Amino acid sequence: MEKDLLPLITVCAEAQISDEQWASTVKLVLTKSGLSESEFCDTYSRLVASEFVMGELSYAEGDLAMNRLSTLPSEPLSGFALKIYLAFDAGEYVRSEDKASTAPWLVYTVPLVIDALKSSNAGDS
Numbered sequence: 001m002e003k004d005l006l007p008l009i010t011v012c013a014e015a016q017i018s019d020e021q022w023a024s025t026v027k028l029v030l031t032k033s034g035l036s037e038s039e040f041c042d043t044y045s046r047l048v049a050s051e052f053v054m055g056e057l058s059y060a061e062g063d064l065a066m067n068r069l070s071t072l073p074s075e076p077l078s079g080f081a082l083k084i085y086l087a088f089d090a091g092e093y094v095r096s097e098d099k100a101s102t103a104p105w106l107v108y109t110v111p112l113v114i115d116a117l118k119s120s121n122a123g124d125s
Contacts, residue, residue, distance in 0.1 A: 022071065042080050044065075046080065067085075080120055086112070091105030091107075092105075
């Protein structure tokens with residue numbers, strides 16, 4: 001499954017494909033894998049989160065990859081996928097109380113993604 005999803009994540013970052021092209025690629029992955037859209041969102045989000053924490057994806061790449069999920073036609077984000085989406089969203093803007101030299105994604109996104117992964121792994125055992 002990861003071999004199908006990694007190119008989908010990296011194509012978000014490396015090439016500006018349209019939402020329609022991305023959605024049709026997701027549709028092919030769903031057909032091939034047999035996953036529901038909800039299962040896909042969860043699996044995709046876990047991979048984005050893991051790759052980001054391991055330093056394989058930059059914040060910008062992860063943010064773009066997660067923003068693509070909001071373009072899916074029928075599945076509103078929920079559960080783990082929503083947590084990761086919101087974690088990346090939290091790093092998109094500077095708050096008035098933030099120091100000028102601090103990147104919001106370091107302050108907000110990193111700890112939220114780590115917490116989501118930890119909570120998810122604890123729930124798996």
